[in-house]
Amino acid sequence: MTDGGTDTGCLACDLSAGRAPLPGGTVLRTGGWVVEHCVGPFGAGTxxxxPVRHVLHVAGLTAGESGALGPLLQRVSAAVTEVMAPEQVYVCLWSHAGGVPGHIHFVVQPVGAADMTRFDAFxxxxxxxxxxxxxxxxxxEVERVCDRLxxxxxxTGPADPTR
Incomplete structure (x- = not known):
């Protein structure tokens, strides 16, 4: 069921619409995109x-949404780098829920040596x-990190090191 471009019963839509608890609240909303802290077990700062609207495939993005995506991912990655000081920031697409395509979302995850050592993986x-x-x-901790992010x-986002 769609509710103003969101799908009730979709966790991603429910979080953005305030129908499910969202630790840290919304970090940024810009045009057709929203940035929130991850509710999964990927660590503070992830x-x-x-997209604000319920979209199942990258191919389903509008020209405006896709045009804003690259700069937004760079901006968010730069903020995560500035606040969390990781060795690397992973950016990856997640889109399955129960084995079927779900609301697409890009996970922006700070990763350091301690994470890789603790889990013996990368x-x-x-x-x-x-x-x-x-x-x-x-x-x-999520609240504190989200305030800093x-x-x-x-x-306008983090300072551009090329300026």
């Missing part, structure tokens, strides 16, 4: 970038290991 294997471990970040994103 953000989700997703890349996709690290995300699988973190998912299996099911260790969710503390809600108060909102500040880093600001109205």
């Amino acid at each position: 953000l989700v970038v997703k 890349g996709p294997a690290l995300q699988v290991a973190m998912g299996r471990a099911g260790c969710f970040p503390d809600a108060a 909102r500040e880093a994103l600001g109205p």
Whole structure:
């Protein structure tokens, strides 16, 4: 069932619409995109970038949505880098729910040596290991990190190091 471009019963839509609890709240909303803290077990500072409307495939994005995506992912990755100081920031598409295409979202995850050592993994294997471990970040820590990320994103985003 669609509700103003959102699908009731879709966790991604429910989080954005306030129908499900969202630790840290909305970090950024810009045009057709929303940035929120990940509700999964990928650590504090892991953000989700997703279209506001319910979209199942990248091919289903409008020209405006797809045109804004690259710059937004770069901006969010820069903010995560500034706030979390990781060794690397993973950016990957997630889109399955129960084995069928679901609301697309890009996970922007800060990763450091401690994560790789703790889970004895990196890349996709690290995300699988973190998912299996099911260790969710503390809600108060998520709130603090989201406040810092909102500040880093600001109205224009993190400082551009090329300026």
